[in-house]
Amino acid sequence: MDKPLILRGARRCSTKRFLTWLAPWAAMAVLGVLAIGLCLVKGLNQTNMDNRFAFGLWIFLDLAVIALGAGAFFTGFLLYILRRDELRAVINSAVVIGFICYSGAVLVLAVDVGQPLRAWFTFWHPNVHSMLTEVTFCITVYLTVLAIEYLPIVLRNRQLRKVPSFLVFEGELHKVMPVLAAVGTFLSFFHQGSLGGLYGVLQGRPFAFRDGFAIWPTTFFLFILSAIATGPAFVLLTTSIVSKVSGTRLVRHVVYELLAKVSGWLLIVYVGFKSVDTIVWLNQTAPRSGVNPSQFYAWQPFGSWVLVVEIVILGLVPALIFISPTRRRSLPWLVTASVLASLGVATNRLVMTIQTLALPTFKFEPFMTYWPSWQEVATFLFVIAYGVILYSLSFRYLRLFPQERELQKY
């Protein structure tokens, strides 16, 4: 039915099968719309957040998807600035994933704030000392950049190409792509960092507070490093999942290997800096705030095992797999390492968001727990469903993997 729209020369399932695939995701999205509606109309009392857990599942989601979405800017940086042409095979897919991650995060933020209609206030009377101001500015501009980067991919659709002015426009956009990639890289470095800075500057929260360089706490640099290290791994992971689900070879193995190599070495650097940062924080920064660092890990389930899992199992282990030339030849190893690395960055963001708020600051206060309400979970699932649906449509009708047609000949 939709054959004229489908990518020329690409193998895609029947319309019926495609709709069947979309149906459960659409149902999930409908549930999410209901939950979002309840939160917007009735207020945030629909969530299980409270005065102590001012941030919850949604802020964790925002931080995690923005870190994973870093694959878009970093792949663009490697391709257009460092001229790693092999990555042209995944750049379109990376841009779509980045767009999904960032737009999903912005959508959830709009539900998460108490007065979404006042979002423009940040632009009208910004507090230039706030990391959140920087995050808001950069994410808004970068989402616009991602939308502009997405546009030529859409305009290259079989039917849209027939409009000559679209074709010309797409060609012009393509010429400025390196500029957009440079702008995207600049913006992304800052907001990824500022997301880490959000927590690192919290002088009143010794668990999150870090010393730093000039106005930037170490978490600023650690968030950049962890995002650029995990971004390529997430591009690898999504590409392999799409390849598996669609039953199609999408890229040459050498592309996976390059993504893995980049992720691996960056993860090594990240794990090194993170370890040094942890030692300095536990031995100098936290004690200076009058805190015995052992209390950070005295409350279950956040025992010191979290540090081991985050830094070693979900950091060092995938890094070692990625940098091993032998392991890199095996896709299952690469997928395993990508899953571990993605979980690693998510764990880091969970710890910074939830553990920071759960730990008592007063000596006489209890450790507090929080469990999201169904409305929070459904909103979370909405972003997942939205992502899957938008990606599925893009994969079906747009050229996300330029090597696909060529690889099908074999």
Added chain:
Amino acid sequence: MESAETTLARYGMVIDLDRCNGCGACATACAVENNVPPANTSATERTGLTWLRVQRVSNGRQFPQNRAVYIPISCQQCGEHTPCVSVCPQNAVDVNPETGVVSQVPARCLGCRYCMAACPFHARYFNWFDPKWPDGMEATLNPDVSIRMRGVVEKCNFCHGRWQAAKAKAAANGARDIDPADYVPACVDACPEKAITFGNLDDPRSDAARASKSANAFRFLEKLGTDPKVYYRSDRAWVRRLADADVTARESEASRG
């Protein structure tokens, strides 16, 4: 340091924990003065609006050594690196240079709650519900304090409405500075034990300045470096030890008891 018109002050308070009997009059007076709505029926102790909460803390020992202290906790009016001021993305948290009072501007608040995450004293409250007063109770609202809407953050501001009224009175009398007796927060007024002393901490003649420098005066979480302007005092050593943030010390003390 003086401005062209008024003397700059640094208001603060000293709460004598040995006098506080936990009656809660301060918290009630605070809510009435500042138009804090009655708690929503679905609200919990973690979703309420308690600008001033009175916390009961035990020394952790068994009878007959068991002792308790009641600690009124409101915004500690940090003076240095004020955690909530620097983080707010849209300047909705303001420090009045004339008083040193940290105020929330609810009309500008986005409700992002970053300030709440930043505050180590958990003294900031989010309006999780629409504010509602039972029929007829609107008549008790204080006309000098604006009510807040759902979705914004609020907190203690040392009854800033009373400071403005005192300023207006001074201006009407042709005076440059306010009479200290005209600016007293509602909690201070209401305390039957006179446990709270309020005043300009920079004025050596004020009772609050003297009390803040007295022996056994202390501030909570002082090592965080936020320079709170709310002091506490107690002659009991175990109460003073509650001030630091070392949770592990609490456990060893409890086990000793």
